[in-house]
Amino acid sequence: MRELVDLIKKSGKVLPGNVLKVDSFLNHQVNPVLMQHCGEELARRFKDSGVTRVWTVESSGIAPALMTALALGVPMIFARKHKSLTLTDDLYTADVYSYTKRVTNHISIAKRFVQSDDKILLVDDFLANGQAVSGMMEIAKQAGVQVVGAGIVIEKSFQPGGHNLRKAGVRVESLAKVKSLADGKVSFEEEKA
Amino acid sequence: MRELVDLIKKSGKVLPGNVLKVDSFLNHQVNPVLMQHCGEELARRFKDSGVTRVWTVESSGIAPALMTALALGVPMIFARKHKSLTLTDDLYTADVYSYTKRVTNHISIAKRFVQSDDKILLVDDFLANGQAVSGMMEIAKQAGVQVVGAGIVIEKSFQPGGHNLRKAGVRVESLAKVKSLADGKVSFEEEKA
Numbered sequence A, B: 001m002r003e004l005v006d007l008i009k010k011s012g013k014v015l016p017g018n019v020l021k022v023d024s025f026l027n028h029q030v031n032p033v034l035m036q037h038c039g040e041e042l043a044r045r046f047k048d049s050g051v052t053r054v055w056t057v058e059s060s061g062i063a064p065a066l067m068t069a070l071a072l073g074v075p076m077i078f079a080r081k082h083k084s085l086t087l088t089d090d091l092y093t094a095d096v097y098s099y100t101k102r103v104t105n106h107i108s109i110a111k112r113f114v115q116s117d118d119k120i121l122l123v124d125d126f127l128a129n130g131q132a133v134s135g136m137m138e139i140a141k142q143a144g145v146q147v148v149g150a151g152i153v154i155e156k157s158f159q160p161g162g163h164n165l166r167k168a169g170v171r172v173e174s175l176a177k178v179k180s181l182a183d184g185k186v187s188f189e190e191e192k193a
Helices: A002-011 A032-045 A062-072 A131-143 A161-167 B002-011 B032-045 B062-072 B131-143 B161-167
Strands: A013-015 A019-021 A053-057 A076-082 A091-098 A103-110 A119-127 A146-156 A172-180 B013-015 B019-021 B053-057 B076-082 B091-098 B103-110 B119-127 B146-156 B172-180
Touching: A002 A032, A002 A146, A002 A172, A032 A062, A032 A146, A032 A172, A032 B062, A053 A062, A053 A131, A062 A076, A062 A119, A062 A146, A062 B032, A062 B062, A076 A131, A091 A131, A103 A131, A119 A131, A119 A161, A131 A146, A131 A161, A146 A161, A161 A172, B002 B032, B002 B146, B002 B172, B032 B062, B032 B146, B032 B172, B053 B062, B053 B131, B062 B076, B062 B119, B062 B146, B076 B131, B091 B131, B103 B131, B119 B131, B119 B161, B131 B146, B131 B161, B146 B161, B161 B172
Parallel strands: A053 A076, A053 A119, A119 A146, A146 A172, B053 B076, B053 B119, B119 B146, B146 B172
Antiparallel strands: A013 A019, A076 A103, A091 A103, B013 B019, B076 B103, B091 B103
């Protein structure tokens, strides 16, 4: 998505450890119009998939997931992160390891908001190692519901998450694909028309 | 806001400890159309205040804050919660005590996203004891920026947050005001036309 790529070029900062900092418009300060456009574009790409619910993980996924759900006319659920979980009878849960923060979070979705005929679109701000998406896929598997794909704002395609998901047969749509952050420079994969 | 009050009556659940559970449309599963309407209504109420940025605290405040910022045509910032903070040179920080979770979180906003002539609208999903709003006001004070008011989705007016803020001269606009959760029943204050 041209608008997004231009904004990453203009305002993204590369930090040591392959970190792309986009907190001026995506995950601290948020540009609502950009989020609306991202949501509309993800909705356009999945419009024929019969999506019944959008899932994401708090916190940075909420803005793009909300706008995607609005454009698709379906509810959004954000999975909660916990350091530990005790009472889990009413919850589907999975573990998500964060490489950047080096902690394992448990994520959960309340069982009563999952229907057996749900068709889930997973949305997140970043796809790098794929841990958050895999955690949500694990929950979908426990719940026996179909995942129609993953809609991502920024994919770091030099990290294995996107490749592994596609190899496993998951449809992954990313609005910007960063192929390298080498030498402090952001390079993108060619965008298909 | 009639639509919101009706939804609370229909889907809200009262739990022990004066907890109003609205996770079917506000803070776990989220109704995007309702959020859009809440954002438009808060934007309408503050349209003459010259708002330059909407602030909230992750995670449940993000959806209504994003929609309010979209309707006002300004950026949104969600303050980050941390258990502890070490490096804080680039951050404004404040402490927020959560009565429901019984923990103190530190919240932070990056200094580079705050301008001296900012006029801030604080948005949150709930106002009960007012800790989150007070934490954001503390950050605004440190930064020397003006807070034009607080826009709240659900105020529990039997708890002291709203009263204390108004007494301190803060304009508080709440889309639904719950005056009691006694006997497991949700009662609302009369809505002004």
